[in-house]
Amino acid sequence: MAKGKGKTKGNGRSKQSPQNPPPPSQCETLEEDEIIRCGEPAADGPRCKVHQAQYRTLYAKYKAAGKVVDETKAGMEMPSKEHIAQYSNLHSTLEKARRIRKYLEAIRVEKAGRDMHQKRFFAKADDGHKIRLKVLEKQMSAAVEILDAVQARAFDLHMADDPAREWVKNFQAAPLSTNDEEFFSAINSLESETDPQRDIMKQQRVAAAATTNDDTMDADLIDIEMRAKKASLLYVFEFVTSEEATLQCMREFLGPENANIGAKSSLSYHTLCQYYRRIVMHDPVLSLKAINKRRMHVQFEVLMDKRMDFGLLLWKDSIIEAMAITRSKAGTAANVGDPKNRFKVLGGWVFNTPHSGTMSNETWGTLLETLAPIEANIENRFVRLCNTFDDLITYLSFGALGLFPPPRFCSKTDAQGRDAVAPRNHLSLCGCSVNYNFLYLGHHPLRDEAGPQGASYGLKWRNGLTYLELFEMSPMHLQMHSYPDSGQDLIYFQVVLYSDTDSKDKFECFGSGNEALPAIQTRTFEGPPASVTNLPSGRGEWEVQLSASDLLFGTKQPEPGYLTLLTRPGSSGWFFHFKKMPVKYFVILDTVPHRHHSILAKHVAWTALCTHGFGEGEYSNRKYARASDVMFQKRAEELLSWKPKGSWTATKMGD
Structure with a gap:
């Protein structure tokens, strides 16, 4: 047989013997x-x-x-x-x-x-x-x-014939809905953050939901997948549908030895229920599905991470109502607000107006704890929740205790590493709101222009120069209750006072004669050539570039006044854009020029400590530390009196 003949075409497996069948x-x-x-x-x-x-x-x-x-x-x-x-x-x-x-x-x-x-x-x-x-x-x-x-x-x-029709329509003016894909994407993200034990529990629930065995020949795989997805979805929201499930989650998170776990679980459960009832009322589609239902098995399309956005006001009211529910013999929030303003959703009451009373220390503390961790520089969002100045001070005081980070403006340091975080906290605990950049003048172009300006052709000096001298005072913005005589303890500073219940031409200045010194003033003069470290003494008339009142009412660029900016479009990020209460504004200028703002802040805080009886006499670092520690401990005990003993400690500045 010729070479190559007799071979079969193909994959070479056609001649397998019966003793060696091909592998299946x-x-x-x-x-x-x-x-x-x-x-x-x-x-x-x-x-x-x-x-x-x-x-x-x-x-x-x-x-x-x-x-x-x-x-x-x-x-x-x-x-x-x-x-x-x-x-x-x-x-x-x-x-x-x-x-x-x-x-x-x-x-x-x-x-x-x-x-x-x-x-x-x-x-x-x-x-x-x-x-x-x-x-x-x-x-x-x-x-x-x-x-x-x-x-x-x-x-x-x-709802056509329901008395609550109009306010429900207003309540639903901004629907809170997303599409299915975004929703399930968010669900997957939420599930990915659970611990392994919870994942095992979820898998067991989902497997149990798929009652048809996947291994049988007649299994309906589409039905199995859709029921498994539904079981997964309901598991994510089980803490809303069942108080016992909420309690189980709390046991896993806190440990069964926590004596207060029952109360925490009940409050968490009712807060979530009230929050989701409000979400249901915001969306007419969910509202229709909720008619005549009492259970919370609703596919909510807004997740917990939205609480810091549109949900903040809803979450605050939900906590207030949950506290009332857990302490009510009837176990409802029916009497928290005006009965004519309530509407029943999923077995519970929802009110058409936000609760307008002053919030208790416990309510503020619970609110902030449930939102933790809170990012920096979003204090203005919480101002919307403040119905009174007491609310504002309580909120800022909890920040001073460490429930949320300080804003960026008071965290900037000088060459020695000093900042104004501690003084701002102490002022908050003393009832003063400090909410604006201490370094207001930090980027003013005149600061860069100060010094030698160029050759002078006068006759007095050969090769003489013209100099620009800058005189500036570090400013500080502060607010207090709108009381008539609330500024008398600040007479040792240069101060501009203005109550926002008055017209803009009605403000007070004191500190240097009958008015505060300017925040920035300049003068030019001629002098001989000199090094930057040994400039000649200035002389001549000062020209005001930025008055103390300009810090509030100024309209000139590059730095318009605080109240001018507050009324302009796009000011929603400013601290007081959403405020509801009258306040008295204080613009405090340092008495020593060119000094870092943290020094001014500490001296103002010392004045506040002395006013409240925690210190006396001239300022010193040691006296300030002792006085602030006493004040801090006292205020912490007041603010946290609702918490179990031993559940918190205060860090002392003196240590």
Whole structure:
């Protein structure tokens, strides 16, 4: 036989002997985790018998769902929002919502099946399959938007004869909704932060929810996946649906030895319930779903991380009501506000107006603890919660105790590492609000221009120079209660006083004769050449560049006054943009020029300590440390009296 003849074409396996049969191919299907490949041999095409049967069921189900999608779309024209707004019959509107919901459910089933078709079974996806998935995405987005509009209209019709209709509509002026994909993305992010033990518990719950065994030939994989997703979603919100689940979470977090765990759990549970009731009331779609329901099994589309944004006011009111619920024999918040302003949602009362009373120390402390950790430089957000100046001082005082970080403006240091954090904290504890940049003049262009200006051609000096001398005082902005004589203890400083209940031309200045010295003044003079470290003495008339009152009312660039900026568009980041109470503004200037702002702040804080009886006499660092420690301990005991003994300690400045 010639070389090369007699060999068969192909893969060379056609002549395997019966004693050495070819190894069976492995099933191509991935298990439920979409990572591990099935270990069974392929018996029916490229899959084992079980997975081939499941694939056929999957294929048939999503094809049937696709038929429903196409038939529904062909026989039902999606209404426009303008058309929806004209609906006047509640029953027919609910029926339209039911049909759209059925259409949307069919889209979800087909989409889930086609996704699994590719991800687990490796069935080749042709161009038509890929195009169909993109079409389903667009159809789902449009259907969700229309369904929301129809359900919102249905809720409006349901509320047509309710006395609370108008305020509920106002309450819902800013809907708090997101689309499904964003929501589940947020859910996944939240789940990723749980500890391993909680992950195991969640997996057990999700597995239990999938009552149909995934290993059987007749398993409906689309149904299993959708029920598992629902179980996962409900697990994330279980702390809202069950007080016992909340208690279990608290035990795991704090430990069973914590004596106050029951009270903490109950307060947490009711706070969350009240918060989510408000979210439900903000969204007409969720409101419609909540009608005549008492349980909290609602797919909330706003998560806890939104509390520092739109949810801050809602969270504050929720804590106030939760405290009332846990201490009420009836266990409700029905009497927290005016009965005519309340509306029942999911078995509990929601009020249409924010609670306007002064918040207690316990309420403030609980609020800040539940929001921890709080980032720096967002104090202005909390000013919205302050109904009185006492609220503002209590809030800032908790910051002085360390419940949130100090703002950036008082953390800037000088060459010796000094800053104004401690003096600002002490002033807060003494009832003074310091909320504006001490380094107000730190970037004023005149500071860079001071010194030799250039050659002088006068006759007095050969090669003489013209000098610009700058005289500046470090300023400090401070607020107190709007009392008539609240500035008398500041007579040792240069001060501008203004009450925002008065007209802008009615302000007081004192500290140097009958008025405060300017914040910045300059003069030019001629002199001989000199080094920067040994400049000649200045002379001549001073020219005011920035008066003390300009720090409040000035309109000139580059630094307009504080109150001028506060009234301009885009000032929402300013501390007092959202304030609700009258205050008296104090602009305090140092009496020693060119001194760092932290020194001024410490001397003002010393004056406040002496005024409250914690110190006396001339300032010294040691006296200041002792006085501030006594004051700090006293105020901490007042602010934290609601906490169990031994649960907090005070750091002493003297140490």
